[in-house]
Amino acid sequence: xxxxxxxxxxxxxxxxxxxxxxxxxxxxxxxxxxxxxxxxxxxxxxxxxxxxxxxxxxxxxxxxxxxxxxxxxxxxxxxxxxxxxxxxxxxxxxxxxxxxxxxxxxxxxxxxxxxxxxxxxxxxxxxxxxxxxxxxxxxxxxxxxxxxxxxxxxxxxxxxxxxxxxxxxxxxxxxxxxxxxxxxxxxxxxxxxxxxxxxxxxxxxxxxxxxxxxxxxxxxxxxxxxxxxxxxxxxxxxxxxxxxxxxxxxxxxxxxxxxxxxxxxxxxxxxxxxxxxxxxxxxxxxxxxxxxxxxxxxxxxxxxxxxxxxxxxxxxxxxxxxxxxxxxxxxxxxxxxxxxxxxxxxxxxxxxxxxxxxxxxxxxxxxxxxxxxxxxxxxxxxxxxxxxxxxxxxxxxxxxxxxxxxxxxxxxxxxxxxxxxxxxxxxxxxxxxxxxxxxxxxxxxxxxxxxxxxxxxxxxxxxxxxxxxxxxxxxxxxxxxxxxxxxxxxxxxxxxxxxxxxxxxxxxxxxxxxxxxxxxxxxxxxxxxxxxxxxxxxxxxxxxxxxxxxxxxxxxxxxxxxxxxxxxxxxxxxxxxxxxxxxxxxxxxxx
Numbered sequence: 148x149x150x151x152x153x154x155x156x157x158x159x160x161x162x163x164x165x166x167x168x169x170x171x172x173x174x175x176x177x178x179x180x181x182x183x184x185x186x187x188x189x190x191x192x193x194x195x196x197x198x199x200x201x202x203x204x205x206x207x208x209x210x211x212x213x214x215x216x217x218x219x220x221x222x223x224x225x226x227x228x229x230x231x232x233x234x235x236x237x238x239x240x241x242x243x244x245x246x247x248x249x250x251x252x253x254x255x256x257x258x259x260x261x262x263x264x265x266x267x268x269x270x271x272x273x274x275x276x277x278x279x280x281x282x283x284x285x286x287x288x289x290x291x292x293x294x295x296x297x298x299x300x301x302x303x304x305x306x307x308x309x310x311x312x313x314x315x316x317x318x319x320x321x322x323x324x325x326x327x328x329x330x331x332x333x334x335x336x337x338x339x340x341x342x343x344x345x346x347x348x349x350x351x352x353x354x355x356x357x358x359x360x361x362x363x364x365x366x367x368x369x370x371x372x373x374x375x376x377x378x379x380x381x382x383x384x385x386x387x388x389x390x391x392x393x394x395x396x397x398x399x400x401x402x403x404x405x406x407x408x409x410x411x412x413x414x415x416x417x418x419x420x421x422x423x424x425x426x427x428x429x430x431x432x433x434x435x436x437x438x439x440x441x442x443x444x445x446x447x448x449x450x451x452x453x454x455x456x457x458x459x460x461x462x463x464x465x466x467x468x469x470x471x472x473x474x475x476x477x478x479x480x481x482x483x484x485x486x487x488x489x490x491x492x493x494x495x496x497x498x499x500x501x502x503x504x505x506x507x508x509x510x511x512x513x514x515x516x517x518x519x520x521x522x523x524x525x526x527x528x529x530x531x532x533x534x535x536x537x538x539x540x541x542x543x544x545x546x547x548x549x550x551x552x553x554x555x556x557x558x559x560x561x562x563x564x565x566x567x568x569x570x571x572x573x574x575x576x577x578x579x580x581x582x583x584x585x586x587x588x589x590x591x592x593x594x595x596x597x598x599x600x601x602x603x604x605x606x607x608x609x610x611x612x613x614x615x616x617x618x619x620x621x622x623x624x625x626x627x628x629x630x631x632x633x634x635x636x637x638x639x640x641x642x643x644x645x646x647x648x649x650x651x652x653x654x655x656x657x658x659x660x661x662x663x664x665x666x667x668x669x670x671x672x673x674x675x676x677x678x679x680x681x682x683x684x685x686x687x688x689x690x691x692x693x694x695x696x697x698x699x700x701x702x703x704x705x706x707x708x709x710x711x712x713x714x715x716x717x718x719x720x721x722x723x724x725x726x727x728x729x730x731x732x733x734x735x736x737x738x
Contacts, residue, residue, distance in 0.1 A: 151335050158232050161204065163346050188251075190248050194243075198236040199255070207223060207228070208332070236256065237256050239348070240252035240253075240285075249280075250281045250282040252281050254277065276313065300349045301345065303348040304341045304345040311340050315333045315337065374544060375399070384407075386414045388514070389415035396417075404416070406485075407482055408433060408437065410480070419464060434456045437469040438456075441471060441478060446504075449466060450465075465489050474570060482507060567589070567592040568589060583617050583618070587624070589622075610649070623658055626692075627693075636664045643663070644663045661715060663715040669711075706720075708721065
């Protein structure tokens with residue numbers, strides 16, 4: 148048995164070595180990161196290859212339990228048995244890819260094992276047992292599956308013990324040599340294969356941990372960049388501001404070169420290749436993939452110099468991405484990020500680049516808004532935004548930076564929500580009415596950011612029974628929700644409930660926000676929404692602004708209703724439903 152154990156360790160070690168090599172190949176890592184049906188099928192093929200290799204490296208044992216010395220086991224002699232690491236490959240396939248990948252791998256592994264027996268009828272159980280083991284191992288892990296989380300090696304060890312034991316039960320019940328064979332091979336096969344499974348998962352865990360750390364570092368870098376680049380675009384997208392930003396991106400990221408351009412020329416370029424990528428480069432000389440990004444409004448990826456389409460004969464840049472800077476129905480410019488080696492263009496880098504593009508687009512428009520503030524049609528709305536945006540922006544940035552240290556995926560989600568919030572702020576500032584769907588997205592982005600800052604403090608329920616394309620005043624729900632969050636609950640830390648209803652009530656669209664807070668002082672209830680209120684908690688400007696906009700848009704047929712008491716407050720906006728239909732002038736509205 149000692150010699151058999153040594154030989155099994157040798158085979159399992161080879162499988163682990165192959166796994167280590169495989170996880171360092173970029174295409175294989177993409178299969179692990181992106182669980183599409185096509186990628187899962189490819190994973191099944193890869194693990195099936197592992198299982199077949201395990202069968203071919205099997206150790207043949209004669210009826211008297213003597214070990215044979217074949218190097219490659221193409222065929223199993225009649226009456227002989229085999230010890231191999233096939234179940235290791237099937238178990239890991241299930242753990243990594245789920246029941247489908249595990250089951251398909253087991254089916255291939257069992258079929259090949261039966262083929263080694265020259266399709267002997269008494270070898271059918273290999274197909275059944277291997278397929279069953281693949282499905283079971285996938286189901287055991289599928290319950291706890293989360294992106295970038297691999298089963299701990301000790302759990303993999305226990306599951307592999309179970310799967311190998313199931314295989315031994317099948318061998319004991321259906322193999323011609325059954326109990327005698329199981330007694331000889333069970334202990335070394337079960338224990339060593341289980342240890343091999345644990346090592347396999349350990350290799351994957353190390354890779355995923357490195358991937359998470361990389362994302363966390365990059366997320367923090369992007370957050371720092373957001374703070375650093377905000378002042379640069381105070382006057383919009385210009386050559387000087389673009390140069391400052393390209394230098395900052397180069398400093399805070401791993402990109403080898405960075406460029407920013409508008410629809411006419413390259414405004415700034417920094418890094419490798421600056422001899423022929425230069426400031427104020429005309430559109431005719433701009434790399435082809437940057438032009439495609441501007442034309443198609445989609446990120447363009449390039450994995451070689453030809454795909455980049457650079458006009459330099461010996462350009463050292465071999466990979467990159469061109470990200471259109473868009474907001475609403477406008478293309479503001481294009482951000483180009485480059486690498487000297489194509490293997491550096493990973494999914495992590497692509498997501499980082501696209502997130503950076505969203506931030507820069509928002510900042511450019513923020514700068515343009517500041518420059519053109521005097522031309523805004525709604526001065527009161529601009530004043531309200533000026534009160535909200537900077538304070539909210541920096542609080543949110545600080546929250547995301549803190550979360551990125553331990554949960555990079557949540558930080559990325561919050562970054563997208565912050566982008567959604569400010570996009571809605573900017574788009575709403577130039578429209579008198581917006582689709583309800585857009586207002587809901589704005590409010591939910593705000594709530595996600597607030598609830599992250601104050602976990603478990605607010606319980607918010609959102610209910611809508613109307614078409615999400617009906618038109619409402621921008622910030623109508625936002626003002627009511629924010630008013631509840633900041634003023635309804637005092638110092639109460641838990642049990643704070645906010646309910647939002649959007650319903651059709653007779654001839655009206657009713658937007659109602661209710662809370663279970665402390666209620667509103669009866670001395671100010673008659674003034675709220677009509678005039679400024681002298682208070683240490685706020686001036687009521689937002690509510691006054693909202694009520695004035697309702698009257699300006701819909702006349703006296705629209706109204707605000709406030710009901711308050713010791714058990715909370717309910718504020719309703721009643722808008723004539725006939726005036727919530729799509730405005731043809733809204734199509735194509737831009738900022």
